[in-house]
Amino acid sequence: MRESELERLLAFAEGRLAPEEAAAMKAFLNSDREASETVARFQAVRATLQTDDSVAPPASVIEAARALFREQKARTTPGESWWESLRRVVAEMVFDGRAQPALAGVRGAATTYQLSFRSDAADVDIEIGRGGGGEHGPRRLTGQVSPHGGLRVERVGLVEIGAHGPAAWSDVDAGGMFELTSGVGRYNIWLASQDLVLVLPDVEVL
């Protein structure tokens, strides 16, 4: 599109054309898709800016967010994962549903059971059950973190005993709920916040 044509299009979009010129332009726009899209974009940009309620952040806030990267880099040595510099807190198991009288003696037969853990940082309840594939299929772990104070747990990962860390992380939602899938075995479960990793040690998945 030539510059003079674009100029006329924008003049039309701004309502600068005389009535007869505007009518001719309307007819032209009905037959020219590229031109009508340009006018629509011009009007959309104008409408967007005229109703814009965005606010630029103060420079100090931008600077503090920039510093996050350098601070993390300073804490992390080359080759480390982001969680390696976090403090570890190990929780204690305070309830094992398999030990309840109703299930005593039938450990292998129970299809669903609950475990509860306690720590200074948060309490965690987990339910472990079959994931739909029967006895030999994957197990489904659903849990909820109840933090103490302002702790916000964001991620959860399953760590094989002896492994360096989780192979993958899953999200913990805003209500502290999470879900994992695993095979039968023993695992540590890691729950990560900004400042610490809460470890649920030696969780037996049957």
Add this chain to the structure above:
Amino acid sequence: MHGDDASLVQRCLSGEAAAWDALVERYGRLVYSIPRRLRLSGADSEDVFQTVFSIALRRLDTLKDAERLSAWLIRTTYRECWRMGRRRKATALDAADETVADEAPPPELAAKWERQHGVHQALTEIDERCRTLLTALFLEAETPDYAVIAARLGMPVGSIGPTRARCFKKLETVLLRLGFSA
């Protein structure tokens, strides 16, 4: 994800601080505006801002696969505002945060904020002379007075129309690259 964003995230993952600075610069306005629109105080808005960028920093490895970084930031920021509102309510410090009634933003609001971000982003990518002229023209009344704008910008009145057309062409090119649609 938009190609520029994917490249920025990848460069952050490679440890390039300048890429993180660019990411904060690019999305700072989008993130900061959300708590302000939701009537959080200045201090709470700054806390939300820091929290969101802290989360983004820790999740860079997953963000490189995010479809749209702007959409992810809007969702995350809104959720942090909601959390902040919940904390405030729990401690009965401020009832004004009741505006954040849900954990996720209404889709029409999220779309509007994303569009505003797209236009701002496009404006930052064109030269200053064009940015100044277009902003002045767009923010004026339905049919802006060229004489007033020409006087304000120190330009001949006769050059406003042709310059505006050239500048809009530049803006449109960036908008199309960013996926902006009318």
